[in-house]
Amino acid sequence: MASRKCNATLEKFIEIYKSEGCLWRVKCKEYHDRDKRSTAYEKLKTKLKELEPTATKDDVIKKINTLRSNVRREEKKYDESVKSGASSNDIYKTTLWYFELFDFIGAQDVPRSSRSNISEIDENDSNISIN
Numbered sequence: 001m002a003s004r005k006c007n008a009t010l011e012k013f014i015e016i017y018k019s020e021g022c023l024w025r026v027k028c029k030e031y032h033d034r035d036k037r038s039t040a041y042e043k044l045k046t047k048l049k050e051l052e053p054t055a056t057k058d059d060v061i062k063k064i065n066t067l068r069s070n071v072r073r074e075e076k077k078y079d080e081s082v083k084s085g086a087s088s089n090d091i092y093k094t095t096l097w098y099f100e101l102f103d104f105i106g107a108q109d110v111p112r113s114s115r116s117n118i119s120e121i122d123e124n125d126s127n128i129s130i131n
Contacts, residue, residue, distance in 0.1 A: 009047065012047055023037060067102070071096065071098075071105070
């Protein structure tokens with residue numbers, strides 16, 4: 001029974017997190033507003049205190065990071081099984097109960113493409129002669 005209450009509380013926690021775009025929507029103007037973010041963290045802290053009575057803002061941040069890390073790990077497992085050419089029956093299926101609750105994150109977790117800071121040397125610009 002305790003597990004069900006814990007899951008229900010975490011589900012509400014994730015719903016609050018989802019409703020507070022200032023915490024996860026990087027391209028949103030409110031993302032950079034400290035007051036809005038602080039208010040959102042307070043809401044999450046209140047919900048987390050149902051599970052952990054001594055919860056702090058740092059505990060809320062750790063909980064969010066843990067949940068998102070687990071979702072990313074599951075996504076990676078799925079992507080790797082698809083890339084491996086596995087048949088549709090063998091594609092990885094997550095057992096993480098809150099995986100689909102994080103579908104709102106979408107492209108927020110996609111890393112930026114990398115750029116080289118080393119400029120390529122043009123053959124005409126090089127002073128090195130090959131003998």
